[in-house]
Amino acid sequence: MKIAVLGTGAGGRAHAAKLLSLGHEVYVGTRDSQVTLGRTEPDFMGVEPFGQWLADYPGIELRSFGEAAAAADFVINGIDGASAVRVLEGIGRHLAGKTLMDYAVPYVYNPEQAHPWPTPWGVMPALDPVDHDSLGERIQRALPAAKVVKACVTQEQETVVDPRGVAGGDHTMFIAGDDADAKAEVTELLRSYGWQDVLDLGPLVSARGMEMYAHMHSAIQFALGGGRFGVKVMR
C-alpha cells in the first residue's frame, strides 16, 4: 500500500519505520520539508533531528503534508492534537475518500491549563476537547469525506508497532469509527503490526472514551515505574 504518515514526531517515525519494514511505500508529511531537514539539534523532548533519523530508513520519502496525503491511499495522522484539525482541514481535498487513522490525544500543553499532578515531567497536560466531544470527531466533522478511524491512542508508539514486545502480544488494541470498511482496513494493518486482539468499540463517538483514557494510561505507567505494558480485556 501507499501510506502517508503525517507528522515527524516519535509516533510518526515508529509507524513509518514499521510500514517500510512491512514493504509499504511510505510518505512522511511535514509542514516544510526544508525546515524539517534543516534541524540539527534534538527537540525539547530530546528526540533526534528528523534528517538524522531518516538516513537510517532509505525508501521513506519526506514531503509536505498535502503531497504526502495526495500520494497515499491510506493516511495516518500523527499531527499533535492542538494543530491536527487546522492542518488536516488545509489538505482536506487530498484526504477525501481515504481512510484516516488518527491516534492523537488532544493534550493541551499550556502551563496555565496543566494539572499539578505529580508526574515525571511535573504536570499533567489537560485534555481539550474532553467528555462532550473528541479530537477524532472534530477531525471527522472537519473532513466529512474522509473515513476517520481512531486507534492506537491508548498505547505507547513503541508498543503500537511491536505489540509482541509486551506479554507476547497478549493484550488488546481498541478502534472506533463510523465506516466499517475503513475499520476493516485499519484492523488489517494492525494485525500486520502483530495485534491479535483488535476490539471494535463501535462508532467514532467512542473516541471520547479512548482519548479520556489517556490519564488512566499515564497513571498506570507511573504506578509501574515506567516500562512497557498493555491492557487486555478479559471476557
Added chain:
Amino acid sequence: MKIAVLGTGAGGRAHAAKLLSLGHEVYVGTRDSQVTLGRTEPDFMGVEPFGQWLADYPGIELRSFGEAAAAADFVINGIDGASAVRVLEGIGRHLAGKTLMDYAVPYVYNPEQAHPWPTPWGVMPALDPVDHDSLGERIQRALPAAKVVKACVTQEQETVVDPRGVAGGDHTMFIAGDDADAKAEVTELLRSYGWQDVLDLGPLVSARGMEMYAHMHSAIQFALGGGRFGVKVMR
C-alpha cells in the same frame, strides 16, 4: 470489622451482602430509614425495593447516613456522584480518622448535558467534574480528616464483589489515595473479595483518570454486547 455502606442502590447492596458473607458487622446508611423501608415499588432502573432485598440478609442493619458512619470503623461511599459531597459533608464528624472507600462516578444525568451517544439507554451521562478535578478529590477536600481511597470505580458491582466470576479473577483492580495505611486497608478488603491484582495508582489525583475511564468502560461493554468483563494490566 464494623463497616458502613452509605447508599442503598445496587452497588451498596452488592458490598453489604458480600461483607456480611465475610463475617463483618454491616451498617447500611440511607437518608431516612422509614422512607427507604416504606418503598414497595421497584425504582426507575427496575431495582427491587430495599426492604424486600434486606429481608434476605438478616444481620445487615439499616440506619441513617450519620448513624451508619458513626457505628463503623471503615466506610464505603455508594452515594451517587451528584449528592455525595453534600451528604458526606453533613456527616463529616463521623468520618474523621476513618478510611472512606469511594467508588462513585460523577455522572450527570441531566438530559440537557447528556451526550447523544448511542447507548442501550439512548444517551451517555456527562461527567462533572472531569479532567481538572475528580469526585474523589472533592470528597477529600470536603473531609480533610477522612482518608479517601478511590477504588472499584472501573468495574460493575457484580464483578467488584465476585472478581473470580470473570476469567477466574485474572484481571486488575485499581486504587488511588493519599494515605498509605488507608490504601493497605482497602487492598486487604479487596483481597478478601477475591482480587488478586490490586494496582496502586498512587495519589488521589489519579482518581481523575479512574473516573474518566468510565466512558471507555461503557464503550467496551457495549462492544462486547453486555456481559461481564475485566481489564488486566499486562506487563
